[in-house]
Amino acid sequence: MSGAAKSRLLAQRTRGHGPEEGGLARRFLIGAAVLFLTVFLVLPLVNVFWQALAKGGRAYLAALAEPDTIAAAKLTLLVAAIAVPLNTVFGVAAAWAIAKFQFRGKAFLITLIDLPFAISPVVAGLIYLVLFGMQGYLGPWLDAHGIRIVFNVSGIVLATVFVTFPFVARELIPVMQATGTDQEQAALTLGxxxxxxFWQVTLPSVKWGLLYGVILCNARAMGEFGAVSVLSGHIAGETDTLPLRVDKLYHEFNATSAFAVASLLAVIALLTLFVKTYLEWQQQRAFARAEQAGSAPADNELPTRDDWL
Amino acid sequence: MSIELRHVSKRFGSTAAVNDVSFTVQDGELVALLGPSGGGKTTVLRMIAGLERPTDGDLLVRGERVNDVPVQQRNIGFVFQSYALFKNMTVFKNIAFGLKVKQWKRRDIKARVTELLALFGLEGLENRYPHQLSGGQRQRVAIARALAPKPSVLLLDEPFGAVDAKIRQELREWLVRLHHDLNVTTLFVTHDQEEAMEVSNRIVIFSRGNLEQIGTPREVYESPVNEFVARFIGVMNVLECEVWGGTATLGELEFPAPGIPDGQRMRIGFRPYAVQISPDLAQYRHLATLRHTFFLVGVLRLELESESGLVIRARMTKEEYAQLGLADDCRVSFQIRNYRVLATESAALGPEQHVPYPEVPSIGENI
Structure with a gap:
């Protein structure tokens, strides 16, 4: 279960128990939150679609149908299709190791997993540039062997993998820790x-947390700008992802196209939020069902001796 | 299946969870591993299962060393304290899991699971998920799941810990009957001495990683090897006396201590049943007030306060209590029939001493 889902559940539990007399403060706080969200989130989002459709539906579709935009969309999907499965496997492995085993250096490993969250994506991109660029440590050697990482798709994949690396692991560690190892051990004793x-016991018991992590990882993989920008080289039709394409179109004063592509990313974001909310809702239902276990049916009479011979 | 532990130790880092433990369990026995928490009993159970590896010593099954046999190949049924049912599987699938692993035929699996559902009174629940079951039902599913692949030994970790008192009593009796009928070698861990006494053929008592005593319930109660066992199994009054002139004294109570130098301390222990009580103040040597009467099932526990303020626990049946006409706060006389000299906690106990009081006529003869 994700921490967010859990706290949401808690919030629902405690609702209605708060003091009623704080009516004014409550209205003020809610009002401030709604105002803030409207100005900083809803209006910009609406504006994206507004600008994208400013010159009509036809111009919007034409902007999306540009070959370079289509290439960028394809590249974005390709990068996500590589980075997300990689980080899913890595995240499950790391969470498994951290939650189920005791070993030296565990705290250090957890810190390492958090590193991509702590570091600026641009810096992450630069690290790879310094390592793999032609002026870098490994660049000339790689180039001599016909491997290009910088200003290439592989560099974009590398940067994306780095940036989206913690999502699955971070989501799974608390879930796996909460589940404990009893079920796995029971499976082992049964042969x-x-x-x-792993496939029949561990994975099903963490599936909601895993899906949640994958969704977030995917959203970030498709939306990453900083690290990718440093390594991509911005070659139109080749190394431009959707976020880079938006940036480029905007700087070319092609606002309609820029917002049209941006609206694609916005749709992905909204879809992510929708799926995430759905998953949380599913989780809560699972919790609610588990809660009912407390009020499970009373024990029937135990079988008598005659019954079981 | 006979199981033997030879000088088995288990250390986690620098702490010894189990320390040089040796014992043998015979085919078909029902054995309790008893001790306070942290005593090492669960670690012993997990080593037998193959979930932990002994640091030292040998683990033998039917005379063969199994230290290096992985858990999957040990053919044991293990019931976890938390039951550890597979949450994402129905009751049927839970019980069938071990059979699928062993690649039983689908038809045989269905037959075996149906048989177990009937045996455990779980008919009609096969499509439920674990969260839809009561505590007792969950436990029965856990035991059914462990027994499904016909293990040669059944291991249960605190099997009755998580169910309420009434169900616990039923489950105990049920486990005894189950063991009797299936005749599978069974070991279970418990911290509840009453449970161990009631359910098992033999009890292995652990304390701080050491095996203190192994024996039948009666043996460990009547002949405890040391003070720890004596105090852990049943109730024991313990008095801290001081020796003067060959007599150990505490308050008005005196115990012979020939040859022991003056000023030395001596600990005296006696069971509640060794205390004789009479409403006739002249009958026994010491006087006391009956402070409280605790109504246990079948017997009563009495708390006496002697003249000098010592609190002494005694016990008797309801019938005796009624016959003697006792009540809280009434004055009584008492004496101690048998006692033991206690040394340090883990040292061997001295033999039981019978107090050479003159034989007093019992109530019946007086009338």
């Missing part, structure tokens, strides 16, 4: 191999 235990 199941580690592999079977």
């Amino acid at each position: 199941a191999s580690g592999w079977r235990t």
